Amino acid sequence: MSILIKGGRIIDPSRNFDKVGNILIEKGTIKSYPEDIKKLEKDSAVKAIDARGKIVAPGLVDLHVHLREPGYEHKETIRTGCESAAAGGFTSIVCMPNTNPINDNASVTEYIMLKARTEGVVNVYPLGAITKGENGETLAQIGEMYEAGCVGVTDDGMPVMNSKVMRHAMEYVKAFDIPVISHCEDLNLSGNGVMNEGDTSTLLGLSGIPSASEDVMVSRDITLAELTGTHLHICHVSTVGSVRLIRAAKTRGVRVTAEAAPHHFTLTDKAVAEYDTNAKMKPPLRSETDREAVREGLRDGTIDVIATDHAPHSEDEKMVEFDQAPFGIVGLETALPLSLKLVEDGVLTLNEMIAKLTHLPSAIINVRKGTLNPGEQADVVIFDPGQKVKIDRERFRSKSKNTPFNGWDLKGVVLYTIVNGNIVYTKEPLKNSGSK
């Protein structure tokens, strides 16, 4: 079936395109931007979507998602994770290897790819582990995982502490020209920390994770990227120190990119004040100074992209003592309204925000996504940036509801998500709702 998206404001930062117009989708690809649509409107084989007053953008791309399958299907599955992504406006997601078994060889990669093809409604790009079993010692089957579809390697959740192993990983991936994606954390400095070290941790009597725990590893990994010339992508930047180090590295031409998560540019460690385990994640929510630095990093381009670090955990797992609760929160279905808040606050323009959620992340993993260029696969999101929404975790498509944003009043509603020319999510607008 063909789809005609009519009269929306089309924003495609990959081509510096920002105009009101129409898009015709045919056979799963962006066919054209027709000006005269009278004929098409009469064609019963063409489904028309009225997008007047709405934003039409490339489907969003998330570099940091935990789909939990295989192994932790009670938290999320590839199917529910993809549905959650679609509801959040994402059409391509990159999934982390810390499943059970860990994605450290091609057979696990193939399993994920197969499940994603048969059950997933969005494009799924797996990342392989850097080391076998994420043990930090011996390299995983990086080449075979690359052939099976992995777009990068990462140690997310279990950082490679041995600098020599990290150096070898960075050298080895050059054969396949994929990035090393690093969760920068010195596990010794983190110790048994459960939240940011600062005023709040001191008063709550919770063990702190100092920001130095992130900074020293960002520094190490930048040094190794400089040594090897490999593309280093730094996950979920949360500290003023990381932003400073990455900015300096970029200035001297190191191949480094970085992401920030919506919770880090929105919240501070004060959110933990009543031992809310939905404010517990790694890296932890930091101080106001850190939050401001992350926002400034997004603004000046030091931080290239927005990525959610969607980390589902069941209610039972989170409804325990703060020390016992697992790290992580879900993010796919709140990322767009929280990012739009950056636009409202004047940190980013709407176009910059869309760029950080579309073609910029695509470029980091080297896939042809995040664009509305004619001829490309039709991955599109249509959203209303002004429509008010009250975050209701019970309505999440994700299997897990662990969010600190429940009940928040935000703006930005996804109306349609289209993947490969198929509508995979729609929000039927309620009567009397929506902005002018």
Added chain:
Amino acid sequence: MAFERQHILGLQELTAEEITLILDTAESMKEVSERDVKKVPALRGVTVCNLFFEPSTRTRSSFEIAEKRLSADVLNFTTSQSSVVKGESLLDTARNLEAMGASMIVIRHPMSGAPWLLARKLDSSIINAGDGSHEHPSQGLLDLFTIRQLKGKIEGLKVVIVGDILHSRVARSNIWGFLKLGAEVRVVGPPTLVPKYIEHIDVKSFYSLDKAVDGADVVIMLRIQKERQDSEFFPSLREYSRFYGLNREKLRNAAEDVTVMHPGPINRGVELTSDIADAPGSVILEQVSNGIAVRMAMFYLVASARSSP
């Protein structure tokens, strides 16, 4: 004023007026404890559960005596007898106790914030009997009570807390209690155990015991957990004791009528020398008996808050 809190989770949340009300109420409770028949019917028909996830002889006994003097039915629940070892969650354990009729739960737990979890999810009143490194409000209150009795007031006193500030729940409750009632609070210990952030709430921190006790009216010694010496916070107990152990010599610059307190149990020769612990002016045993009166006051006020419309 009327006490309106359903729970007592820490002194951080309490106002100076609420703290003073508890101390005043404890005065009359102390009078009960001095009678021949040490019992009043305030909690008759109320089931109080002491839910202890950490070994504790003195705090638990003190709570239990306080409950019994108020005529409550007492249920003791400790980890060794519980289903917790079988993997039952804290919330499920507490819900079961509530189902058995407990309307007040006294909880001691090794993890900070555990009482908050129960307060959020249960109908029972939660009394924090010490949570991780967070707070130990009844200890803080009894220290305030003891000092108020001894010195007649809290306001304007110079109070020094010595030792492992980072991990001590007694320190946090004492800091809040003394600050709120107008004392000057100083903390001192090895820099690894004195978090720099503590200064942000108007507490002065020191690394030298001599300097910290200069002019002090009250010195509160914290118990040093012997296991800390294996985790790189300080080189040895011997060295700790040399720099942060209290003896007559180190007290020479304190106020003449300085009071030394210790929440117990004392590591004699580490935090304190015996000549101080057993000195005529020592209030360490007085603290223990005041603990019962203060805990009775806590139950009494929370129970009246629960029954008022």
